[in-house]
Each structure stands twice: as structure tokens, then as C-alpha cells.
Amino acid sequence: MEKHNGLLIVLSGPSGAGKGTICHELRRKLPDVQYSVSATTRYPRPGEVDGLDYFFRTREEFQTMIEKNELLEWAEFCENYYGTPLFAVEQALQSGTDVILEIEIQGALQIKERFPHGVFIFVIPPSMSVLSERIHKRGTESEEVIRKRLETATRELEYVTEYDYVIVNDELEKAVDKLKCILVAEKCRVKRKSYDFQGV
Amino acid sequence: MEKHNGLLIVLSGPSGAGKGTICHELRRKLPDVQYSVSATTRYPRPGEVDGLDYFFRTREEFQTMIEKNELLEWAEFCENYYGTPLFAVEQALQSGTDVILEIEIQGALQIKERFPHGVFIFVIPPSMSVLSERIHKRGTESEEVIRKRLETATRELEYVTEYDYVIVNDELEKAVDKLKCILVAEKCRVKRKSYDFQGV
Numbered sequence: 001m002e003k004h005n006g007l008l009i010v011l012s013g014p015s016g017a018g019k020g021t022i023c024h025e026l027r028r029k030l031p032d033v034q035y036s037v038s039a040t041t042r043y044p045r046p047g048e049v050d051g052l053d054y055f056f057r058t059r060e061e062f063q064t065m066i067e068k069n070e071l072l073e074w075a076e077f078c079e080n081y082y083g084t085p086l087f088a089v090e091q092a093l094q095s096g097t098d099v100i101l102e103i104e105i106q107g108a109l110q111i112k113e114r115f116p117h118g119v120f121i122f123v124i125p126p127s128m129s130v131l132s133e134r135i136h137k138r139g140t141e142s143e144e145v146i147r148k149r150l151e152t153a154t155r156e157l158e159y160v161t162e163y164d165y166v167i168v169n170d171e172l173e174k175a176v177d178k179l180k181c182i183l184v185a186e187k188c189r190v191k192r193k194s195y196d197f198q199g200v
Numbered sequence: 201m202e203k204h205n206g207l208l209i210v211l212s213g214p215s216g217a218g219k220g221t222i223c224h225e226l227r228r229k230l231p232d233v234q235y236s237v238s239a240t241t242r243y244p245r246p247g248e249v250d251g252l253d254y255f256f257r258t259r260e261e262f263q264t265m266i267e268k269n270e271l272l273e274w275a276e277f278c279e280n281y282y283g284t285p286l287f288a289v290e291q292a293l294q295s296g297t298d299v300i301l302e303i304e305i306q307g308a309l310q311i312k313e314r315f316p317h318g319v320f321i322f323v324i325p326p327s328m329s330v331l332s333e334r335i336h337k338r339g340t341e342s343e344e345v346i347r348k349r350l351e352t353a354t355r356e357l358e359y360v361t362e363y364d365y366v367i368v369n370d371e372l373e374k375a376v377d378k379l380k381c382i383l384v385a386e387k388c389r390v391k392r393k394s395y396d397f398q399g400v
Contacts, residue, residue, distance in 0.1 A: 122390070165388040178388055185385035188365040188378055190322070 006093040007186055008115050009033075009100045011179075012108035013123035014153035016135040018169040022123060023102045025176045030183075034092045036101045039065065042080035045140050055085070073103065073110035078145060078152075082107060098183065105159050112162065119186050121179065122163040126170040128154065206293040207386055208315050209233075209300045211379075212308035213323035214353035216335040218369040222323060223302045225376045230383075234292045236301045239265065242280035245340050255285070273303065273310035278345060278352075282307060298383065305359050312362065319386050321379065322363040326370040328354065 011019050027035050039055040041062050050056045057065070062081045065071050074083030084101055092099045101111065112120060125131040131153055135146050160166055165182055169175045186192065211219050227235050239255040241262050250256045257265070262281045265271050274283030284301055292299045301311065312320060325331040331353055335346050360366055365382055369375045386392065 121388075160390055163390050165385065166390050166393065167388055178384055181381035181384035182388060184378055184381035185365065188321075188367055188382060190360055190363050190366050193366065 006034075006096050007098040007183065007192075008089070008093055008111075008118035009098060009183065010108050010111055010115075010118050010120045011100060011102045011123060012105050012121070012163070014125070014131065014156040015104070015149050016131045016138075016153060017123040017125045018134065018172070018175070019102050019123040021172060022167075022169065022175050022179060023100060025172060026100065026179055029176065030180065033098045033100055033183075034088075036084055036089055036099050038082055038084050038101075038103065039071070040080060040082045042078075042082075045138070057081075072114065073107040075104055075106035075110070077104050077106065078148065084111075105156050109159075109162060117192075119165070119182065120163040121165045121167060121182060122160045123167050123169050123175070124157065124160070126168055206234075206296050207298040207383065207392075208289070208293055208311075208318035209298060209383065210308050210311055210315075210318050210320045211300060211302045211323060212305050212321070212363070214325070214331065214356040215304070215349050216331045216338075216353060217323040217325045218334065218372070218375070219302050219323040221372060222367075222369065222375050222379060223300060225372060226300065226379055229376065230380065232297070233383075234288075234297050234299045236284055236289055236299050238282055238284050238301075238303065239271070240280060240282045242278075242282075245338070257281075272314065273307040275304055275306035275310070277304050277306065278348065284311070305356050309359075309362060317392075319365070319382065320363040321365045321367060321382060322360045323367050323369050323375070324357065324360070326368055 011023055013019050023035060026033065037051065037055060039057050039062060041057055041059050044050070044054070044056055048054065059081065062083065065083065066074055070086060071083040072086040072089055074081060082104055084103065084107065089099050089101070103111070108120060111118060125134065128150070132150055135141070135149055141149070167175050167178050211223060213219050223235060226233065237251065237253070237255060239257050239262060241257055241259050244250065244254070244256055248254065259281065262283065265283065266274055270286060271283040272286040272289055274281060282304055284303065284307065289299050289301070303311070308320060311318060325334065328350070332350055335341070335349055341349070367375050367378050
């Protein structure tokens with residue numbers, strides 16, 4: 001009675017809003033959702049694994065991927081490239097698997113042009129002071145980089161209107177539950193279904 | 201940071217799809233949601249209580265309500281009037297309370313004209329044979345009325361495209377969980393929020 005491809009869920013928001021943590025938790029709770037691994041030129045943070053958290057690539061390697069059109073989107077952010085390899089995403093969606101992308105705002109907007117039927121979710125911190133605290137706690141960036149990130153984050157909040165949903169990440173469990181509900185609700189949306197009532 | 205009124209959730213679908221049972225269960229699980237009580241001229245079924253399940257009214261009383269514009273919507277269905285008293289719904293929404301309306305399709309479409317921002321949910325049975333079984337089980341209508349209801353139900357399935365969401369009522373618990381998720385997701389929708397990032 002009903003056919004549909006997998007959902008493309010794009011999780012985005014200002015740096016430090018906690019989208020990575022939410023994705024990680026969702027992945028644990030919904031193992032059937034495919035988590036798209038991005039490519040990046042930034043250095044791995046402690047604990048990050050190549051091919052699992054990111055594909056860590058040199059600038060030269062990344063530029064080759066751009067030239068060969070192998071990326072669904074890419075962006076330069078804080079002097080590093082970030083991008084989404086196209087092939088795996090399309091294959092998963094066509095086979096009916098839901099795919100989650102966790103990406104920066106510039107990348108999300110590029111995806112929206114190519115996948116207007118994706119589900120675009122904006123994760124925001126409960127306040128700017130919490131955001132500042134989170135970025136400092138990470139302890140992997142210099143003060144100058146942190147200041148830049150906070151400035152960017154403030155500017156980026158304005159992009160919320162480009163998204164379908166907004167999740168305030170005050171408590172991880174609650175935020176993950178909301179994300180799970182958005183997935184369930186989107187699968188019930190009439191516009192995602194094609195109906196044939198013969199034999200219903 | 202964010203202001204919004206209560207959500208108006210309109211639960212509709214063919215007769216016998218099980219929307220009443222879903223509403224009843226949701227009401228138990230989410231006592232904060234206000235369940236709008238409809239007025240009707242049909243006779244109470246066993247166990248139904250006036251003022252709780254419906255306001256049971258005579259045809260004359262109902263016609264007076266229509267004339268006085270006291271109804272948000274009304275319809276005649278299987279030779280009975282059904283309608284939604286306006287006052288209580290508007291008051292609840294304005295005070296930030298979510299309101300659920302469980303109504304027939306004609307009524308739902310009237311509501312949509314007046315409340316385009318409502319959440320319109322179409323409940324369908326898993327199959328027409330299940331629907332027939334459910335209506336027979338009820339045992340409160342004659343064979344002729346049942347035949348009419350089934351014909352109407354088949355025609356009414358076409359209206360699904362007027363709705364935002366569709367829930368297939370195969371298992372009550374699952375259907376109620378989906379409905380709960382739709383409520384959570386709708387509260388995260390960007391278009392329902394007004395943003396002021398000052399002091400975020």
C-alpha cells in the first residue's frame with residue numbers, strides 16, 4: 001500500500017550545540033539508522049577513529065574528492081574542509097535505510113538544495129554561556145579559535161528559519177527522545193507516502 | 201525565547217478506524233491534553249456518558265447551536281448531527297493547552313479552513329475487512345447502516361491527502377505512540393516558533 005525510500009535526516013546547528021553527542025546516542029538507540037561518516041581535513045580529537053567518526057584526509061586528498069564530484073556537500077570551516085561522500089548516502093536511501101548526516105550549517109544548506117525532502121533539524125544550546133562552556137571544556141582549541149567559534153555560533157543561530165525542526169539541547173536524553181519522535185512523525189507524514197487504496 | 205499557543209490536534213478518518221479508542225488511550229497517557237467533547241444528536245452507546253464522551257442533544261437543541269454560531273464545525277452523518285462547541289477549544293488554545301478533536305472527515309475539513317495551523321491526522325484501519333469486523337462487533341447499528349458506513353469509509357479513504365499525517369491503526373499501543381511522537385515533533389517545528397535570540 002505504501003512505498004518510500006529512507007529518510008535523509010540532516011542534523012545541524014552551531015558548533016558546540018551538542019549535535020555530535022546527540023547523534024552518537026541516537027546511533028546507540030537506533031542501530032538501523034545509518035550514520036553518514038563525513039570527510040574532514042581537521043586533526044582527530046582524542047578518541048576519534050578514522051572511518052568511524054570521520055574520514056580524516058589531507059587537504060590534497062580532499063581537493064581531489066571535490067574535483068571528482070564525489071561529495072554531496074562540502075565546506076571550509078575554521079580553516080578545515082568538511083564534506084559528505086555522496087555514494088554511500090544515495091545507496092542507503094534507495095534501499096530504504098534512513099541516513100543521518102551531522103554537518104555544519106553551510107553544508108546543510110547545500111544538502112537542502114539537492115534533497116529538499118530531507119528532514120532538516122537545527123540543534124541549539126540552551127544558552128550562549130552553556131555553549132561557551134562546552135567549547136572550553138573540549139580543550140582542543142586555542143582561545144583565538146574559541147572566540148571565533150562563539151562569534152560564528154551567534155551568527156549561525158539566525159539560520160534556524162531554514163530548518164524544519166529545532167531541538168534545544170538542554171538535556172541529552174530529552175533531546176534524543178525528541179529526535180526519535182521526529183523520525184517517527186516524519187514517517188507518518190502524508191506527503192511522504194504514495195497511496196493505492198486498491199485492496200486496502 | 202519562544203512563545204506559542206496550544207496545538208490543535210484534529211484526529212479524523214473513516215468510521216470504524218479506531219480513532220475513538222486511540223483518543224481514549226491518549227487521554228489516559230497525556231492527561232494535560234484537553235480532549236474536546238463534541239455535541240451530537242445520536243443516541244448514546246452503552247457506557248457513553250453525557251458531557252464526557254459527547255454532549256447528547258436533541259435535533260432542536262443542535263439546530264439552535266448552529267443558528268447561534270456556537271459550533272466550530274458541524275456535520276450531518278448517518279442522519280445524525282455532530283459538532284464541536286467553539287468556546288472551550290479557543291479558550292484552551294489561548295492558554296497554551298493542547299486540544300484534541302476527534303471528528304468525522306467533513307468536520308475536519310471545516311476546521312482546516314478556520315485553523316490551517318492545526319495538526320491534521322488521518323487514522324485508517326489496516327484493511328477494509330478489519331474495518332467491517334470492527335463495525336459489526338460494535339453491534340449497535342443495523343445491517344443497512346453498517347453497509348452505508350462501509351461504503352462511506354471506502355470513499356473517505358481518498359481524503360487522506362488533505363491531512364498532514366496518517367496513522368495505520370493496526371496495534372493500539374503503536375498507534376498511540378505514533379500520535380504522541382507527532383505531538384512532540386510538532387512542538388519542535390520551526391514554523392510554530394517565534395524567535396528572539398537576544399539573551400539566548
